[in-house]
Amino acid sequence: MNIYIGVTDTEWREQLSLRKTDEVNFWKPSGSPFKALRENELFLFKAKYPENKIVGGGFFSRYCLLTPSMAWKAFGIKNGRSTYEEFQAAIYGHREKGKMVERPTLGCIILTEPFWFPKEDWFEPPEWGKSIVAGKTYSTEDQVGRRLYGQVQLRMPRAESSRPQRILQSPGYIAPGTSHVLGNGGFLVAVSEAYQNRCAITGERTLPVLQAAHLKPVDLHGPNLVSNGLLLRSDVGTLLEEGYLTITPDYRVEVSRHLREDYGNGKAYYAYHGKRLQMLPDQVAQRPGLDYINWHNSNIYLG
Secondary structure (H helix, E strand, O other), X not given: OEEEEEEOOHHHHHHHHHHOOXXXXXXXXXXXXXXXXXXXXXXXXXXXOOOOOEEXXXXXXXXXXXXXXXXXXXXXXXXXXXXXXXXXXXXXXXXXXXXXXXXXXXXXXXXXXXXXXXXXXXXXXXOOOOOXXXXXXXXXXXXXXXXXXXXXXXXXXXXXXXXXXXXXXXXXXXXXXXXXXXXXXXXXXXXXHHOOOOOOOOOOOOHHHEEEEEOOOHHHOOOOOHHHEEEEEHHHHHHHHHOOEEEOOOXXXXXOOHHHHHHOOOHHHHOOOOOEOOOOOOOHHHOOOHHHHHHHHHHOOOO
């Protein structure tokens, strides 16, 4: 198993350690690739001078490229800033000499279940040289990596997090019941990628008006899994959530008669009735799950 230690922006760390969110976006002002970790591997946060110590971490979910507006739509304050204006200022502040870039792209390292050590548990990263600017990768296949993993494991019971602590066992082992869980921002990004940034029903490509809609809502114990979601234009997503529209097990659109009865219109939406979804994920496991489709039809759809 690999472990990556990334150097954190001070304000990013201070804001997020106080908020204790279920996910964070460890963004980079450039779109350079990040290939150091696989899903669920450890990403640790190293504070800058004068602390220069590991202060917490999270579990790697995915890496993607997002515009600042999309990153803010997906993660909001989980980007480590209180407002979009502060977020934009931070991005340009980190670029070379504050260079303004038209439609900049951020490298977004999405981490779930972030945790923060109490100050007395902060510790120095092993074999850290002055030439290291962004971060360093370690492997639990060697002694240094195993020792680092052990130091994290020792401190986890005292760490602060928004969720019950994941139990770190032997390197690379995920304890039962602690599998990877997406937050709402990660869910939006994952669903957007699966549907190639197109509305599943209309084919709309204008990203700012697209949303990741749940078949089984989170507040009714629906999971943030791609198979429980659809990427939809916002108006179509609202109809799905309110029960005026659904999909069938063979991925066809069904529009409720109640839309016409309740509002006296809906012609634009009835045009999609009976049609197959225009977009489906390439991976079968990411397509709408039969259990979630049936749940939506039984509990949300007005018929």
